[in-house]
Amino acid sequence: MxxxxxxxxxxxxxxxxxxxxxxxxxxxxxxxxxxxxxxxxxxxxxxxxxxxxxxxxxxxxxxxxxxxxxxxxxxxxxxxxxxxxxxxxxxxxxxxxxxxxxxxxxxxxxxxxxxxxxxxxxxxxxxxxxxxxxxxxxxxxxxxxxxxxxxxxxxxxxxxxxxxxxxxxxxxxxxxxxxxxxxxxxxxxxxxxxxxxxxxxxxxxxxxxxxxxxxxxxxxxxxxxxxxxxxxxxxxxxxxxxxxxxxxxxxxxxxxxxxxxxxxxxxxxxxxxxxxxxxxxxxxxxxxxxxxxxxxxxxxxxxxxxxxxxxxxxxxxSGLTGLLMMHGPAWKRRSLKRLLAPYAAISIPSLAVIMGVGGLLELTHFAHTTSMDDRVMTLFSIPMNIDSLLPWAGLIALFIGGVLGVRRLRPMLLDAWADANGAGGGD
Amino acid sequence: MLEITIFSLLNGTVYGLLLFMLSSGLTLIFSMMGILNFAHASFYMLGAYFGYTISSHIGFWPGLIFAPLIVGVMGALLERYALRHVHKHGHVAELIFTFGLAFLLEELTQFFWGTDQQAYKGPSLLDFPLFTLFDANFPAYKAFMLLISIGIFLGLLLVLTRTRVGLIIQAAITHPNMVNMLGHNVPFVFMATFGVGTALAGLAGTIAGPVMGTYPGMAHDLGSIVFVVVVFGGLGSLAGALVASLMIGIIQTFAVGLNYSVSDFLVTIGVSFPADHFLHDIWTMTLPQVAPLIPYLMLILILIFRPMGLFGTRET
Structure with missing residues (x-):
């Protein structure tokens, strides 16, 4: 006692x-x-x-x-x-x-x-x-x-x-x-x-x-x-x-x-x-x-x-803290590093999605508010002419490519997650 | 005085029935799904903006039909693909979601239409004074608003009480599981109700936009009042929503019309205060100034003394 x-x-x-x-x-x-x-x-x-x-x-x-x-x-x-x-x-x-x-x-x-x-x-x-x-x-x-x-x-x-x-x-x-x-x-x-x-x-x-x-x-x-x-x-x-x-x-x-x-x-x-x-x-x-x-x-x-x-x-x-805390079990198992590579891989298409959405919004906003003689916007340090099709098509392609990339990498991430948390493996 | 009474009654009824068009959808959605939709007034705003855009291209009347339809479809899709998903996390998450949605929709409206008030005009067909009383005009457009609101109210009443669809809806409100067992697609009924509710809000926006102004803050200005109406009348009660809408509409319109202050009253009973008195603001408070406070006072009082509202049967 x-x-x-x-x-x-x-x-x-x-x-x-x-x-x-x-x-x-x-x-x-x-x-x-x-x-x-x-x-x-x-x-x-x-x-x-x-x-x-x-x-x-x-x-x-x-x-x-x-x-x-x-x-x-x-x-x-x-x-x-x-x-x-x-x-x-x-x-x-x-x-x-x-x-x-x-x-x-x-x-x-x-x-x-x-x-x-x-x-x-x-x-x-x-x-x-x-x-x-x-x-x-x-x-x-x-x-x-x-x-x-x-x-x-x-x-x-x-x-x-x-x-x-x-x-x-x-x-x-x-x-x-x-x-x-x-x-x-x-x-x-x-x-x-x-x-x-x-x-x-x-x-x-x-x-x-x-x-x-x-x-x-x-x-x-x-x-x-x-x-x-x-x-x-x-x-x-x-x-x-x-x-x-x-x-x-x-x-x-x-x-x-x-x-x-x-x-x-x-x-x-x-x-x-x-x-x-x-x-x-x-x-x-x-x-x-x-x-x-x-x-x-x-x-x-x-x-x-x-x-x-x-x-x-x-x-x-559960918020951003909840997202962090989800990694607690993996941290305790010292298997967090197994998640590093999948995270790095999926962050690239995710960033493409965010840049695509943000870019399209910014470009649209610029097109709404600009005057007739100011048609070029500098976005991600690239000058973009809103009257040409190229920047729009580029941003849409970035967005779609990003979405496809995330979808493709998602199973890999889920596998790595299960692996890091010891599900299925039972070690 | 008679002039003020008659016109305040008329305008108050127009405003009250407009509130009813919004609150009827909100209260139906609440009684069915238990969701107090914070973004409901945002659909009212979308209705006004869509109405404005359509009317500036092909005219007011097509806008009157298409704008509410678009808003209704948006509402139904929202229920199907977002709200149903959030529902798993519980009621607080749903309430927070609709709160965030109201915020987002206001930002999106500013993004697409800008921050200025839009020049949304009613149809030229109704651009004449219907009658003139004591040198004041009553515009025909307001009579048209009145007519539409009454029509919607009667239509809603008939559908809910006299048709098979209404029967299923009423049953789904109280016994969703039983209705599901009987072979009706309850999730679809929910989605449709949400769609119809938001479409009604959109219709209210489409017809109110030319009179009350089409600007990004319009959802916020009316949103809290619609909440007050629904809670005051009793959550889930259509009759309560009607009574509360008319009450708040008429009381607020009267308060704006009657320019009296506290000191006017005090003077009649022989009390007066110097202008530099430290409660000066209270003595000079006028009824029109207090008008925006009245709904919130009513809300707090009813929640303290009768939390189920005027006609409600259950709490929360």
Missing amino acids: STLTDLRRSMVAEARRRQRLTWLISAVVLVALPWIFSSSFSISIMTQIGIAIIFALSYNMLLGQGGMLSFGHAAYFGLGGFLAMHAMNYIADGAIPLPVPLLPLIGGVIGLFFGFIIGTFSTRRAGTVFAMISLGVAELIAALSLIFVGFFGGEEGVSSNRTKGPDFFGFNFGPDIQVYYVAAFWALIAAIAMFLFSRTPAGRMANAVRDNAERAEFIGYSQRNVRMISFCLSGFFAGLAGGMFAIAYEIVTEETLNMNQSGAVLLMAYIGGVGYFIGPIIGAIIMTLLRTVLSNFTELWMLYVGLLFIATVMFVP
Whole structure:
């Protein structure tokens, strides 16, 4: 008996040690990143990623861990942002002596407050009713934000100056790099807090209620209270992200709490993978990069994001993290390298499909919007004249060739997959 | 006042019946497949855009017929080749899928037609005022919209209650397995219902496009309201959808027509506030400003107090 308990204890301790190590490494990476990517553009992107990570993780407390599909999570983000912005104005006037880096806490408290109010009636049920209430509340708040011009600032929003705060160890938060470190600090703290919450009994019960609310009730838990706890905390962290947004941009507009923002966080969490704690982090990184980097190259980036989202829902419902985690068994069997060659082979026709579709879309868009005397578009560093048939035919051929190639290589990949996972072989 | 009442009633009925054309399809699809189709209003938008494109080439009337047909076929194909596939992953995945689809369809519309409002015009045949009352005109086109909506409503009612097809559909809603056992092709019934539902949305778009504007945000502007209608009336209830459509249509039209504010009311009971009061925005809030909020308030209230909706029999 005692050896079993000892074994269990040592396993728990081992898991704890690994978690601590993971957080420590994350902290070191966060500190080191600005030295690797030191341009002001990349520092601004990394700040945005930090905010997106907090927001997406808070969303996943609802969808992934609690089974509550929300279409209005931006309301808490935006309200936290607006209140933090007003607080920043008071700080700039000298009315409250709060250091600027602590502003996200104000946003968080506001998110918690609204989460508590709205949660009292929306968490009674999960499923469609919850989704509809979240939609109604979000639309209501978004519509209100255009009516209450005094508080929300109408179309221009509310702006302030983050450098006017009281002295904080000699930093004034003018340079973007200082703001990055504030964002990184809060992202790490929030991620640790949310991870630890998922390991508490309340977090575990949230999973239980998600999976089978009735059984959870039978062992004596109120499903409503369990959801309520997750919902309030999720509101807190969304508000925290909103407060961080206020510091980073020094302006908050109606766009931070409208439906597009609510949709964006759903996209981030889902594409990353709602079934895993790290999923929304990966989703936040990828979606922010897509938004900031891809939008420099093409006006159609939103269309690509939409296609990516639909493809994820249809073919990889567990998200990108789920796709990675599928390789876990092969990794443990040390047979991952058997997949390398098939992956490399199938990536060539896959790339052809993506380039074909993207090229055709870009060319069509160019043909729609260009003037009569500008008929040549440079695509994949090849000049293409939209009036000649060649580029169109070439791209269509690329697409069809790619599709045929993928279809041809697919059985080979499936065989290699079965082989790497030991199916059929039994070794 | 009488003028406002009569015209608000008329316009509200036109708008309400338009909402019904959308919500009837949505609620039928929901009661059958359990899918709340977020992209339903996107098919309304597609109807308007197809109607615009066809009308600019061969005229309004062919557009009125072909645009809804194209939209319906698209809807049926979507059900067959995408939604049925996602269905395996459960209801949340389906809801998220239709949400993403609404997003994608809006982007695709902008891709093909651009971001500007399209100059979609009604037929010149109906371009005259039907009657003039208190110096205000009621356009014949709106009467035409009214007529089509009522026709669709009666047609739907007759098909569902008086024909064999309607009988099978009604049975498939409540007992899909039993209907399947009896030898009917239930997946086909689902696909057809989805197609007809989206075609109705497309028809609504085709006739509403010239009046309400044909622009990429039109799906988003109406989509949430249609959701409100369906939930408010009771998910799966056609009668509920009709009552809720007319209610929301008329209430919203009245709210836009009556220019009163909170302070007007407060002044009549002898209370007034200075202009720099910190709740100034609340005192000067006018009814037309509040109009867009009303549907969402109704949605939240009904979900709190009667989650099955006005005429609904089941929750979610």
